[in-house]
Amino acid sequence: MPQDHSVVRLEDYQPTPYQIDRVSMAFRLDPMQTEITTTLRMAPRQGSNNSQALKLQGDEINLIGARLNGSALDASHYEATPDSFVLHKPPQETFILEFVTRVAPDNNTQLMGLYRSSGTYCTQCEAEGFRRITYFYDRPDVLSVYEVRIEAPKDVPYLLANGNLIDSGDMDTPEGFDTAQAWHYAVWQDPFPKPSYLFAMVAGDLARVEDHFITRSGRNVALHIYVEHGKEDRVAYAMDSLKRSMKWDEDVFDREYDLDIFMILAVSDFNMGAMENKGLNIFNDKYVLAKPDTATDTDYALIEAVIAHEYFHNWTGNRITCRDWFQLCLKEGLTVFRDQEFSSDMRSRPVKRISDVRQLRARQFPEDSGPLAHPVRPEAYSEINNFYTATVYEKGAELCRMLKTLIGDDGFKDGLDLYFKRFDGQAVTIEDFLASFEEACSVNLTQFSQWYRQAGTPNLVATYTYDAARGQMSLTIEQSCPPTPGQPTKKLMQIPVRFGLVARDGSSATFSGIRDAKSGSLIGGSDCTLLTLTNREHTYIFEGVSTDALPSLARGFSAPIHLRTNLTLEDQLILVRHDTDPFNRWEATQFVLMDHLIRQTRANQSSSIAVDQPVNAALIEALKTCLLDDSLEHAFRAQLLQVPSEADIAREIGKNVNPDAIHAARESLRQELAKALGTTLVELYQSLQDGGAFQPDSASAGRRALRNGLLDLILAAGEGTAKGIATAHYNEASNMTDRFAALAAMTLNRSTAADALLTDFHDRYADDALVIDKWLSLQASSPQEGTIGKVKTLMDHPSFSMSNPNRVRALIGAFAMNNPIQFNRKDGEGFKLVADIILTLDRSNPQTAARLANNFRSWKVLEASRQTSAERELRRIANTEVLSKDVADIVNRCLQ
Numbered sequence: 001m002p003q004d005h006s007v008v009r010l011e012d013y014q015p016t017p018y019q020i021d022r023v024s025m026a027f028r029l030d031p032m033q034t035e036i037t038t039t040l041r042m043a044p045r046q047g048s049n050n051s052q053a054l055k056l057q058g059d060e061i062n063l064i065g066a067r068l069n070g071s072a073l074d075a076s077h078y079e080a081t082p083d084s085f086v087l088h089k090p091p092q093e094t095f096i097l098e099f100v101t102r103v104a105p106d107n108n109t110q111l112m113g114l115y116r117s118s119g120t121y122c123t124q125c126e127a128e129g130f131r132r133i134t135y136f137y138d139r140p141d142v143l144s145v146y147e148v149r150i151e152a153p154k155d156v157p158y159l160l161a162n163g164n165l166i167d168s169g170d171m172d173t174p175e176g177f178d179t180a181q182a183w184h185y186a187v188w189q190d191p192f193p194k195p196s197y198l199f200a201m202v203a204g205d206l207a208r209v210e211d212h213f214i215t216r217s218g219r220n221v222a223l224h225i226y227v228e229h230g231k232e233d234r235v236a237y238a239m240d241s242l243k244r245s246m247k248w249d250e251d252v253f254d255r256e257y258d259l260d261i262f263m264i265l266a267v268s269d270f271n272m273g274a275m276e277n278k279g280l281n282i283f284n285d286k287y288v289l290a291k292p293d294t295a296t297d298t299d300y301a302l303i304e305a306v307i308a309h310e311y312f313h314n315w316t317g318n319r320i321t322c323r324d325w326f327q328l329c330l331k332e333g334l335t336v337f338r339d340q341e342f343s344s345d346m347r348s349r350p351v352k353r354i355s356d357v358r359q360l361r362a363r364q365f366p367e368d369s370g371p372l373a374h375p376v377r378p379e380a381y382s383e384i385n386n387f388y389t390a391t392v393y394e395k396g397a398e399l400c401r402m403l404k405t406l407i408g409d410d411g412f413k414d415g416l417d418l419y420f421k422r423f424d425g426q427a428v429t430i431e432d433f434l435a436s437f438e439e440a441c442s443v444n445l446t447q448f449s450q451w452y453r454q455a456g457t458p459n460l461v462a463t464y465t466y467d468a469a470r471g472q473m474s475l476t477i478e479q480s481c482p483p484t485p486g487q488p489t490k491k492l493m494q495i496p497v498r499f500g501l502v503a504r505d506g507s508s509a510t511f512s513g514i515r516d517a518k519s520g521s522l523i524g525g526s527d528c529t530l531l532t533l534t535n536r537e538h539t540y541i542f543e544g545v546s547t548d549a550l551p552s553l554a555r556g557f558s559a560p561i562h563l564r565t566n567l568t569l570e571d572q573l574i575l576v577r578h579d580t581d582p583f584n585r586w587e588a589t590q591f592v593l594m595d596h597l598i599r600q601t602r603a604n605q606s607s608s609i610a611v612d613q614p615v616n617a618a619l620i621e622a623l624k625t626c627l628l629d630d631s632l633e634h635a636f637r638a639q640l641l642q643v644p645s646e647a648d649i650a651r652e653i654g655k656n657v658n659p660d661a662i663h664a665a666r667e668s669l670r671q672e673l674a675k676a677l678g679t680t681l682v683e684l685y686q687s688l689q690d691g692g693a694f695q696p697d698s699a700s701a702g703r704r705a706l707r708n709g710l711l712d713l714i715l716a717a718g719e720g721t722a723k724g725i726a727t728a729h730y731n732e733a734s735n736m737t738d739r740f741a742a743l744a745a746m747t748l749n750r751s752t753a754a755d756a757l758l759t760d761f762h763d764r765y766a767d768d769a770l771v772i773d774k775w776l777s778l779q780a781s782s783p784q785e786g787t788i789g790k791v792k793t794l795m796d797h798p799s800f801s802m803s804n805p806n807r808v809r810a811l812i813g814a815f816a817m818n819n820p821i822q823f824n825r826k827d828g829e830g831f832k833l834v835a836d837i838i839l840t841l842d843r844s845n846p847q848t849a850a851r852l853a854n855n856f857r858s859w860k861v862l863e864a865s866r867q868t869s870a871e872r873e874l875r876r877i878a879n880t881e882v883l884s885k886d887v888a889d890i891v892n893r894c895l896q
């Protein structure tokens with residue numbers, strides 16, 4: 001296959017010379033020969049150069065016929081290939097272009113365009129899947145009103161598309177089909193102009209769960225969730241989450257839903273998590289289906305967040321969309337910010353912040369510091385699917401949050417209101433977005449806008465000194481940003497640093513004001529909680545400081561930065577005990593644990609018989625106090641107990657990483673902690689015994705999280721009595737959260753009882769694919785020596801399938817992502833396994849194969865011998881003759 005190295009650049013943006021204001025489509029469904037008639041009403045765009053040819057995109061299009069203004073087009077008037085259609089002399093006034101195309105949904109293994117999942121016809125068009133259905137200007141700035149007719153045999157009862165149902169009924173069986181089979185049709189019309197990526201069509205024999213929501217202006221919206229027959233009893237939580245999302249968006253953002261019906265379809269074959277098609281969201285079923293004995297608390301929280309996210313896109317993405325895919329963070333970053341806020345309001349705000357920051361550091365920081373680093377708004381791409389990244393999504397959300405911090409809650413609301421008002425119905429840019437805030441709040445966001453353009457995580461170095469005699473604290477903060485691919489030097493950024501003072505004795509510390517040391521000017525009074533960095537270096541003088549105190553900086557993680565301070569371990573332990581900001585209290589705990597882990601890792605690395613370092617006794621005491629402090633939420637205490645992950649430690653070490661030394665350090669710390677906390681753990685564990693029926697609410701989930709976290713730590717101390725406790729925990733569990741937590745703790749702590757329970761677990765849930773995914777993931781995550789062999793065996797297991805992305809992610813994704821010592825094996829067997837699978841999967845599903853290839857992004861931080869093995873596999877992939885653009889792009893950037 002000729003490799004296509006074409007690159008799309010932001011600077012080359014041009015509007016299309018023609019517009020398409022109406023699209024009407026007719027689908028005659030068949031698994032192998034679906035016929036699609038598409039009628040486009042087009043016209044030259046005002047002010048465009050009329051001499052341009054009309055070139056539409058396609059992808060593997062099989063064209064049956066083309067007509068212009070009702071007459072068949074002569075072959076000399078156009079040129080059609082599978083990936084483009086060119087009309088040589090387009091009319092210069094409104095015209096009608098019609099295509100008949102044919103696709104085979106059952107042969108569509110890429111899961112882009114029209115395909116079937118468990119017999120249900122469905123579509124996935126973002127980012128460039130619509131062009132697999134028909135020729136089109138398949139880009140987000142071409143907005144059209146769609147009318148869609150679906151024709152199918154009556155054994156496919158539900159026929160759905162975007163918008164409102166305007167007609168349906170029986171029809172004659174079309175020519176060429178079995179006359180014994182009766183047919184029917186449905187016609188849907190979506191009144192809102194939309195880009196092609198938001199198009200959706202669904203047809204299947206499904207179960208429908210119904211509810212409704214009355215909007216604040218009194219519109220009665222029908223809510224329909226479609227699932228496979230027999231799964232109706234797992235829809236309640238998704239439906240409830242949807243209603244809460246609709247209410248919350250009215251209450252918090254003044255956004256009301258705009259159609260009379262909102263539909264969700266759950267399918268088992270889906271590349272991503274979910275998709276926000278107008279009025280007809282399509283979901284990976286793992287983000288819809290839940291009942292207590294098959295879904296964990298984590299699953300419930302994810303369902304709530306993903307349902308909210310896709311619903312929130314209706315305003316941030318659909319009503320106002322992106323001008324081009326470079327602006328992806330305009331919809332994704334903002335919508336992630338919105339779903340994070342929603343979850344914070346539904347659950348615990350501090351705990352949500354801690355888990356979001358954990359995720360940002362685990363997913364985005366490694367991306368930002370490696371070969372795949374790119375700005376939140378990239379400037380060039382060769383394959384857009386590879387830019388649905390943690391940077392665009394999660395760092396993009398952080399930028400929205402920083403903006404809110406900088407301009408205040410009211411200013412942020414005013415700016416967004418202006419954005420919604422001004423750009424409703426348009427396809428816009430980050431500049432348009434920022435201009436709304438500049439205008440509404442009279443601020444200048446020029447420096448802030450660098451966050452969208454510069455890749456890399458800024459480093460802040462903060463140094464404080466306290467002068468008791470003068471009652472002054474001096475605080476110097478310096479910023480820098482490391483080079484990233486294509487960006488050797490960086491401009492200075494505007495960085496919001498939330499802060500507070502914490503007295504050494506735990507009492508409250510106050511100050512009278514803050515001055516800039518250089519200019520002497522007053523920066524803030526006694527109520528100031530925010531410093532805004534704009535220069536390379538700032539020195540702040542805190543005056544009238546009431547008592548010997550420490551700065552608690554970047555509270556709530558007020559910016560996506562790396563912070564180093566001159567706070568000592570003792571200082572950090574004061575924050576562990578006394579910081580009133582829960583995020584920084586957790587952060588200080590992590591700091592102390594990380595300090596230990598790094599020293600232990602270094603010791604392990606330099607000696608084969610490294611001695612276990614003693615764990616800081618003051619930390620043990622502080623943790624004990626926190627664990628028993630009933631004023632702290634259970635979920636927060638569970639977070640305190642979670643030792644930094646192996647990936648966290650690797651990132652902190654940054655180069656010459658030896659995953660075995662890290663793993664051993666972490667295991668020994670957990671063991672020492674468990675021993676030192678001893679009976680505190682067991683007694684607290686026992687006091688948290690759960691009674692009554694499972695409730696998925698935040699408080700109940702928090703209680704389970706703490707109890708399960710305690711069990712995991714108790715097991716880390718060694719089997720002893722813990723084996724009995726854990727086995728009982730597994731057997732007596734009344735829900736999946738507790739049962740799976742026990743199984744995971746036993747497997748990951750290498751309990752001798754684990755194998756028997758893994759078999760038991762399999763037999764209990766053998767025919768429940770989503771539960772079996774947990775079973776596959778857990779085994780692939782096991783640090784045991786034999787895991788590679790196990791993963792290979794599991795690939796032959798009847799529940800595994802290379803054609804289902806959830807199965808591939810559960811087994812192979814988990815191995816590459818959650819198993820640092822086996823994936824990064826010195827002998828290269830881990831890399832080889834994943835590379836083999838990438839190559840196999842690339843032939844059927846390049847998008848999912850490329851996502852798997854992302855796991856190589858940090859190979860350059862490994863110690864030399866492991867780098868060599870990783871590079872060998874990357875080169876083997878890169879040199880493969882037939883390779884998708886998706887995988888080639890990731891692998892080539894990794895190698896650069």
Ligand code: BES
Nearest residue numbers: 126127272273274275276305306309388
């Ligand atoms: N628009 C995306 C889905 C998508 C992603 C389509 C990539 C095509 C390519 C959707 O809104 C989304 O962001 N989904 C996330 C989950 C969400 C909760 C962050 C996903 O699918 O992972």
Ligand code: ZN
Nearest residue numbers: 309313332335
């Ligand atoms: Zn999204």
